[in-house]
Structure formats: C-alpha cells, structure tokens
Amino acid sequence: RQGDPGSSQFYVSLEDELMRLFGSERISKVMDRFGYEEGEVIQHSMITKSIERAQKKVEENNFGIRKRLLEYDDVMNKQRQVVYGKRKHALFGERLALDIQNSFYDLADELINQYLDNKDYTNFQLEVIRYFSVDTAITEDQLAKGKPEDLTEQLFHEVMESYSRKKDFILSNAMPVLRGLYAERGDTISNVAIPFTDARRGVNIYVPLEEVVKNGGKDLMTYFEKNVALSLIDDAWKDHLRLMDDLKQEVQTAGYEQKDPLVIYKIESFNLFKSLISHINKEIASFLFKGMIPVSEPQKVKAAEQEQTSFKGLKESRNDVGGSPSQGQVQQGQPQQAEPVKKLEPIRVGDKIGRNDPCPCGSGKKYKNCHGKDE
16 A cells, blocks of 8 residues: 555465464364354454464564574685685785785695604605695604694795795796887787696786886786686685585484584584685695796797786686687787688599499409409
8 A cells, every 4th residue: 555544454264374384273163163154254363363373483483494594604604704805815915925825834734733643754745745846854853753833834934935936937937028028019918818837727817018027027926826816716615615505405414313403514614614725725835836837938928919808808718728819819929820721522422333233343243242242
C-alpha cells in the first residue's frame, strides 16, 4: 500500500510448509471436531498463537544458521586480510622490499628448524640451493650444534648478499639494451616488455622505457618484484580458496563423532594457511633467484609500442616467454613477414581396376590372380 491508510490481512494454510514443519497436527484435528469446513477462514486465537510460535521457531533457526556462517567466515576473513595486505604491498609498492626480506627470512628459518631437527645436512644443502640458489657456508657441525637463531641470521645474510649480486647482474645486462633502444626508438616506444623465466614458467615485465633509462634502472627490479609477487600470490590464493571450500564440506561429518565441526575447521584451516604462506615464500624466493632474461642477444628484448598495456595483454603475456610477440608488440631485430599461402591442388585418383579385369601388367591373367592377389 506504500503508506496509504488501511490494514493488511495475511492468509496462512494449515498445509503450508511453515505450519507443516512447526505447527501441530492436532490443530487440524481440533478444527475438524469444531465443524469447520475445508476452505473456510479460521480466525481462532489458538491458530494465531500457533502461527506465531511457528514463525518464532523459523526465525530462531535462521538466526542460528546465519550466526554459524558468520563464525566460519570470520576464520576466512582473517586469512583474507593477511593475503590482501601482501597483495596490496606488491600492487602499490608499499613495503614491497620489506615483505620480500621477510619472506626470505621466514623461509630461511623454516629450513633451519626443519633440518636441524632431522639432522639431515645433505638435504638441507639441496633445499637451500633449490630455493635460494646459494651454496651455504653453514657446515654440518654448525647445523648440528648451533643455535637456530644464529644459523637463521647467517643464512639470511648469505641470501641477501646473493640477491644483491643477482639484481646487479640483471641490471648490467638489461640497461645497455634499454639505453640503446631508447636512443634509437625512444620517441615511438613508451613501454618495454622484458621477459623473465625460471625455466618452469615465465612472466613479462612491462616497464616505462624513458623512466627506467633516466633513473639508471633504479625501478627495474621493483617492477620485476611487483609482477612476480602479484602473480604468485594470486595463483596460490586461488588454490587455497578451493581447499578451504572442500574443508568446509568435509568437517560437517565431524558431528557424527560428537565433535564440533567449527573447531575442526579452525584447526585445519590454520594448518592450511601456514602451508599457504610457506608455499608463497618458497615460490617467490625461487623465482626471484632463478629468474633471468631468456635471451642470449640483447636485440631480442621486445618493445611494447602501445601507450598503455591492456589487462588482457598482460594476462596473455604471462605465459608468453621468448615466444612470438603479442598484438601491439614489435620484436627487435626480427621483422614479421607473412608466409606465402600454398595453393591447394585437387587430389587425382586413377581408374579403379576390377578384380576380374585383365591385369595391367600384360600377363593375361585376371587382376585378382596376379598383382591383386595380396589385396
């Protein structure tokens, strides 16, 4: 009525789902005894109170469901805040360098504590080389007898020194190419796509050519770190969301064991989140230490001629390492040429020889008894 004067009247049937689930069957029996006919309006106080009690039960049940869902979502929201914080730092460059150092330190601490307990020095060395590409100076005796805090600090300093040399090496190889490209085509090229790969996957880093050349490559590694961190965090977070959805369904069976599914969900989700952070740290460290420009000649650095790269182009370029240039890109030193289209010719088939026809070889025999014997 939208505020017009008057009153509203609602009709409820005893066969409605609300009354069927929460109302008593004796109400319909009592109404039959009173002589009410089918379809007749019943305005008895007992019916009104029954409906109110049924509605109250429905509201309480729905409130319990919403409260339970909120408790589940609170667990997910805390994890979301941590991951989105890391992603925000990578997206806007805020505290990105500190986040990367923390990732290196946490991974170093994890490796030290893991193999300090196992007394497995060989696998410790292999894991350090696997993720940090560093041959550590920590000896077997130091790993067995040293303090975990001291060993973590020592490994962390080795890792940071190696990473500093790695950044200098990349800059020394990339900057001469970028300066030459800017001198030749700086007036036509706005952005440059520099491919990096760790031999397993690749990512194209889009950087503003003029800005990078003028500041001496100061921001080149920052762009590299931002793109790598964003890509790996997003991939790991998507996989984690699927695992959390599966976990939420699996813990519902804990009620059969007289256990609270929410408590099981909180414990298992915490373990999954620890695995997620460890996985992100390992992937970021591995790519940053192993990532290189996958070209042997500087002329193969690709130039993006568009003023701004579209999101679609960025998404497609993550899997396009050292391949053919995407739309809007020019590969330096390799002009694109269209391959000539071959003209299709019809297939000519000769006359078919019947089995009882004379053989074409001139023997006088039938074809099925001569050269057609094996067919």
